[in-house]
Amino acid sequence: MKTKPLLERDRHRIVASLLGIPEPFVRQVATNLKTNDRIAGTRPVASPVTPQSLARLILALCTILPSRAADLERRLGALRRVSGNGASLAEQELENLIAEAAGVAATTVDWWESGDMLVGVDVPSMLVMLKTTDGKSMMRAYHDGKTLPDSMTRFVRLPLTTLRMVALELLETK
Numbered sequence: 001m002k003t004k005p006l007l008e009r010d011r012h013r014i015v016a017s018l019l020g021i022p023e024p025f026v027r028q029v030a031t032n033l034k035t036n037d038r039i040a041g042t043r044p045v046a047s048p049v050t051p052q053s054l055a056r057l058i059l060a061l062c063t064i065l066p067s068r069a070a071d072l073e074r075r076l077g078a079l080r081r082v083s084g085n086g087a088s089l090a091e092q093e094l095e096n097l098i099a100e101a102a103g104v105a106a107t108t109v110d111w112w113e114s115g116d117m118l119v120g121v122d123v124p125s126m127l128v129m130l131k132t133t134d135g136k137s138m139m140r141a142y143h144d145g146k147t148l149p150d151s152m153t154r155f156v157r158l159p160l161t162t163l164r165m166v167a168l169e170l171l172e173t174k
Helices: 008-019 023-035 051-060 066-077 090-102 160-170
Strands: 080-083 116-120 125-131 137-143 155-159
Touching (some): 008 023, 008 160, 023 051, 023 066, 051 066, 051 090, 051 160, 066 090, 080 090, 090 125, 090 137, 090 160, 116 160, 155 160
Antiparallel strands (some): 080 137, 116 125, 116 155, 125 137
16 A cells, blocks of 8 residues: 655654654754755655665754754764774664664664663764663764863763654655
């Protein structure tokens, strides 16, 4: 059975609702990504959501200012793995997690256990903490190699169960 594609505004509403952030902010961030050719942009029916476009949107939503969303997304996506056994780049890691969450790819993640993704905003970094289906705790760290400052930094926390809900709602699994 073929379902009707979601309109862009519906996608923004779903993302805002599941992540608990204002819909205008999601819309502004998505517009910035489209303007900078980071995600495809067609209206009123949006192009299909891919793990890559959803990963880029999620990383960009960590920004404080929507006008700088694409810059932050590029910096975060280019982070290299410094520990753990995940993908070599942060964007690829998030893409893989999204594909696994939506059932597009085989998964080793126990989505029923609590796991988190922490994204450093001031100092670009990403930490994924999860449990595998065989009960092992895993941690994957991504960093740009620069030293951490001796002051407070901002982090965005995304529970992996929420990531799974977003992926299941938006990813077209045909």
